[in-house]
């Protein structure tokens with residue numbers, strides 16, 4: 001087989017066979033196929049698209065390019081959850097203990113991720129002592145004992161995706177549905193999930209700017225999941241404004257603890273119920289989404305979910321005092337309010353730009369080497385549709401420097417106050433094929 005013939009085939013709009021796709025992924029992972037040929041193929045895929053069968057074969061080839069985690073020694077159906085990305089998305093921190101507390105095992109491998117704020121691992125590491133580097137054996141033992149552990153992704157998980165993602169990033173081929181779908185699903189499959197819940201975000205703060213595009217991506221991923229033998233469901237959710245009120249690592253851990261105490265922001269709580277219900281149904285701990293939601297509600301109200309979070313922190317070496325005194329991790333030197341310049345109603349709160357403001361404070365990283373300041377970030381006091389009076393605080397900026405003029409300017413530019421606005425619809429669709 002010659003790569004040049006396969007590029008030509010795809011360029012002419014024909015479908016690649018399973019053998020051809022496996023050849024490409026194997027030879028590319030082993031540095032036999034050079035980046036320039038792979039770049040040409042990626043661009044051909046971008047324009048010519050792929051059939052469902054091709055996308056599934058690509059996903060499985062990528063999943064098989066490295067270590068395949070075996071979770072079969074953990075009893076029960078292991079459900080993983082993935083979001084295509086958002087700002088202030090604290091759901092994993094809440095869902096892991098919440099879902100585990102109703103008996104569904106959560107064996108989650110998470111990433112750090114680049115972007116506006118840290119990934120789930122960075123957030124968890126703002127709890128003093130919390131360890132995310134745990135051997136596969138200990139990981140499995142903890143989940144068997146406590147139903148929950150959230151650890152760092154093993155280095156050799158889907159290496160083909162790592163290489164391809166870096167190449168896509170510099171060849172303008174990131175925003176292709178077959179490439180995004182195979183990238184995400186290959187990592188979920190390699191991480192050993194039996195079932196998968198996907199949160200496909202849409203809006204300014206998301207990959208998919210329109211609801212139609214988000215739906216197409218969701219349908220594609222659900223189909224790949226099903227074709228590869230994993231029950232899969234997806235939610236299309238709104239990311240036109242940040243989720244919840246906290247953006248930043250420690251701030252989001254505190255927000256998660258408050259939510260597990262029954263005092264979370266309405267949109268974040270609802271998102272957790274929607275995603276959590278799907279996880280519980282897929283884990284076969286409830287028959288219907290309604291029944292699952294009741295179970296989760298009961299776990300939240302009774303304190304069972306919070307107790308599970310305490311257990312999870314303890315198992316992973318973290319300081320459990322954070323549960324009772326969450327303020328202990330809010331160590332930023334300065335807390336400064338951003339006063340509204342006029343009275344009215346918040347009409348816009350542009351998610352990605354607000355995320356960039358948090359990153360400028362040090363909450364996120366632009367390159368893998370950068371370090372994160374866990375303490376800094378933003379706490380929103382107003383969301384779209386809320387009334388505001390001139391001088392009232394729109395949000396609090398947690399910072400370790402007083403030189404925040406550029407941050408304030410960016411925030412003012414991206415928080416609009418007008419006459420009236422509807423609260424955006426949080427869930428646009430639920431996709432179960």
Ligand code: URA
Pocket residue numbers: 084165174179180181183184
């Ligand atoms: N997230 C991924 O992991 N891969 C993509 O291609 C896009 C988002």
Ligand code: CA
Pocket residue numbers: 087088089090243244245246247252255268
């Ligand atoms: Ca949040």
